[in-house]
Amino acid sequence: TQLLEQSPQFLSIQEGENLTVYCNSSSVFSSLQWYRQEPGEGPVLLVTVVTGGEVKKLKRLTFQFGDARKDSSLHITAAQPGDTGLYLCAGESYNTDKLIFGTGTRLQVFP
Amino acid sequence: DTGVSQNPRHKITKRGQNVTFRCDPISEHNRLYWYRQTLGQGPEFLTYFQNEAQLEKSRLLSDRFSAERPKGSFSTLEIQRTEQGDSAMYLCASSPSGRGPGPGELFFGEGSRLTVL
Numbered sequence: 001t002q003l004l005e006q007s008p009q010f011l012s013i014q015e016g017e018n019l020t021v022y023c024n025s026s027s028v029f030s031s032l033q034w035y036r037q038e039p040g041e042g043p044v045l046l047v048t049v050v051t052g053g054e055v056k057k058l059k060r061l062t063f064q065f066g067d068a069r070k071d072s073s074l075h076i077t078a079a080q081p082g083d084t085g086l087y088l089c090a091g092e093s094y095n096t097d098k099l100i101f102g103t104g105t106r107l108q109v110f111p
Numbered sequence: 112d113t114g115v116s117q118n119p120r121h122k123i124t125k126r127g128q129n130v131t132f133r134c135d136p137i138s139e140h141n142r143l144y145w146y147r148q149t150l151g152q153g154p155e156f157l158t159y160f161q162n163e164a165q166l167e168k169s170r171l172l173s174d175r176f177s178a179e180r181p182k183g184s185f186s187t188l189e190i191q192r193t194e195q196g197d198s199a200m201y202l203c204a205s206s207p208s209g210r211g212p213g214p215g216e217l218f219f220g221e222g223s224r225l226t227v228l
Contacts (some may be wrong), residue, residue, distance in 0.1 A: 042220055045217070048215075086151070091154070097167070097214050098144065098214060101155070102152045
């Protein structure tokens, strides 16, 4: 059973548009990671957020961890076709050594 | 290449047959994870090892599934009496430990895609 719900499930946009992906849970996480996965490959880590309210920027990508450490968002500015992929959030719970992945958001950016 | 390696990349089998997947983690990583992923969904946790010890196994995992990591290096995941519902991508990941609690960053292999006919 997935504990992390992502929305939207699918997103199809034109190059240059902005978008936000949400990752929500009823559980509290000690940290939250965001991964991107391309077809035929495994997920690759983009960022880890640890502190409630933390904001991290990676070029055109902005990640935020909710104050209560139950949710997170990923905002992409001026999307490019190279941003196309499956975006996954993954929560790390206290007292466990496993990551729980979200349901995923598939992003398609058209030129 | 010193990344996580998985074999075979693709496996097609008939229902009822047994299949085995192998994962070679990054050499200095002592944590190894198995996940299952269906198309367009997030990976679902199956089990993980710290060195050769299997420390957690998902309650959702049928007893037809078994994983081993006998020498704390490579791992195998065996599925007995496969069913069509077992069709999925099986992902292996590794991570170093000793940097604090929790798994930290997971380094994934390219996966082994199973199709059960």
